Amino acid sequence: MISLDRYLGCISGLTYGDAYGAAYEGGLFEKLIWKIIGRTKKGKLRYTDDTQMSIDIAQSYLSKNEIDSDCLAEQFAKSYQYSRGYGPSAAWLLKQIKKGSHWKNINKVKFSSGSWGNGAAMRAPVIGLIYAQRPHEMNQAIFKSSVITHAHPLAIEGAKIIALTVSSVLCEFSTEHLFEKLILNSNHSIYRKKLETAKNWILHSVKPSQNEIKLHLGNQIQASESVISAVYFAIQFKNHRLDQMLHPIFKLGGDTDTIGSMAGSIWGAINGLNKIRRIELDRIEKIDWILNLGEKLYFNKQEPLNPPIE
Ligand code: AR6
Ligand code: MG
Numbered sequence: 120m121i122s123l124d125r126y127l128g129c130i131s132g133l134t135y136g137d138a139y140g141a142a143y144e145g146g147l148f149e150k151l152i153w154k155i156i157g158r159t160k161k162g163k164l165r166y167t168d169d170t171q172m173s174i175d176i177a178q179s180y181l182s183k184n185e186i187d188s189d190c191l192a193e194q195f196a197k198s199y200q201y202s203r204g205y206g207p208s209a210a211w212l213l214k215q216i217k218k219g220s221h222w223k224n225i226n227k228v229k230f231s232s233g234s235w236g237n238g239a240a241m242r243a244p245v246i247g248l249i250y251a252q253r254p255h256e257m258n259q260a261i262f263k264s265s266v267i268t269h270a271h272p273l274a275i276e277g278a279k280i281i282a283l284t285v286s287s288v289l290c291e292f293s294t295e296h297l298f299e300k301l302i303l304n305s306n307h308s309i310y311r312k313k314l315e316t317a318k319n320w321i322l323h324s325v326k327p328s329q330n331e332i333k334l335h336l337g338n339q340i341q342a343s344e345s346v347i348s349a350v351y352f353a354i355q356f357k358n359h360r361l362d363q364m365l366h367p368i369f370k371l372g373g374d375t376d377t378i379g380s381m382a383g384s385i386w387g388a389i390n391g392l393n394k395i396r397r398i399e400l401d402r403i404e405k406i407d408w409i410l411n412l413g414e415k416l417y418f419n420k421q422e423p424l425n426p427p428i429e
Pocket of ligand 2: 168169374376377
C-alpha cells in the first residue's frame with residue numbers, strides 16, 4: 120500500500136523544486152524577468168509550467184478516469200499563460216490548440232520528429248503516481264500525455280524514466296535494483312549510459328565535480344540532458360533535507376527549475392510530505408489547493424476542483 124504521505128511528498132517536492140528553482144534558471148535576462156513576475160500579488164512564490172502541466176494531468180485524469188490525449192491537450196491549452204515560462208515550441212503548440220488546431224496536426228510542425236525538450240518528463244511524476252499500481256498501463260499513459268507536445272522518442276523515453284523512477288521509489292527500494300530496473304527498461308543507449316554513470320557514482324561513493332555532472336549527465340532543456348541528472352541528485356541526496364538536495368542542482372545552472380522539480384518529485388516520493396518544511400512549502404502559491412488535488416488523485420475522487428483565484 121502506497122502511503123498518502125509519500126504520494127503528497129512527490130507532488131509537493133515537484134512544486135517546491137519548480138517554484139524555488141525558477142529564480143536560478145537561465146541567464147541574466149531570464150533571472151531579471153523572473154524577479155519581476157516570480158511572485159504573486161500576495162508575495163507568494165509562483166510555480167512554472169512544470170507544476171502547471173502536472174496539475175493539468177491530474178485534473179484531466181480526474182475528469183476522465185484515464186489519460187485521454189484530446190482532453191489533456193484542451194486542459195494544457197486552457198491553462199497556458201506566457202508568464203509560466205513554457206518552452207518556445209510548447210508555447211507555440213498550446214496557442215495553436217487554443218485557436219482550434221488539433222494537436223495531432225501540429226506536434227511535428229516545428230521539428231519533424233517532434234520536440235526533445237524535457238517538457239514531457241517534467242510532468243511525468245504524476246503519471247508515475249497514478250499508475251504506480253498498474254505498471255503495465257504506465258507506458259501507454261506516458262505516451263498519451265507526452266506526444267501532444269513532445270513527440271520525439273527521446274522526450275517520451277525521458278518521461279518514461281521519470282515515471283518509472285517515481286513509481287518505483289514510492290515503496291522501499293534498493294539503489295542498485297532501482298538503477299538496474301531503469302537500465303533494463305530503457306530503449307536508448309544515451310539514457311542507459313548516463314544511468315550506468317549515475318549508478319556507479321552513487322554505489323562507489325564517487326563525488327563528481329559540477330563540471331563532471333554537466334558533462335556526463337547534463338543540465339540542459341533536452342530530456343536526455345536533464346532526466347538522469349534529476350534521478351542522480353534525488354537518489355544521491357535521498358537521506359538529506361530537500362533544500363540540501365536542491366542546492367547543488369540550483370548551483371549547476373541551466374534548467375534549474377525542471378531538474379529541481381523532477382528531482383524534488385522523486386525525493387518527495389521517497390521521504391514524504393512530512394519531511395518537507397511546512398514554512399517553506401507555505402511560501403508557494405496555491406500549495407493547499409495543490410495538496411488537495413493530490414489527495415483527490417490518491418483517493419481517485421472523480422470530482423472537479425477548480426483552482427482558487429489569487
Ligand atoms: N530539434 C532541435 N531543437 C529542438 C528540438 C528538436 N527536435 N526539440 C526541442 N528543441 P520545447 P519544453 C529546442 O519548446 O520541453 C521550460 O522552462 C527548441 O529550441 O518543447 O516544454 C520548461 O520548464 C525548443 O524551443 O520546451 C523546461 O524546463 C526547446 O528545445 C524547458 O523550458 C525547448 O523545447 C523545456 O520545455
Ligand atoms: Mg523549466
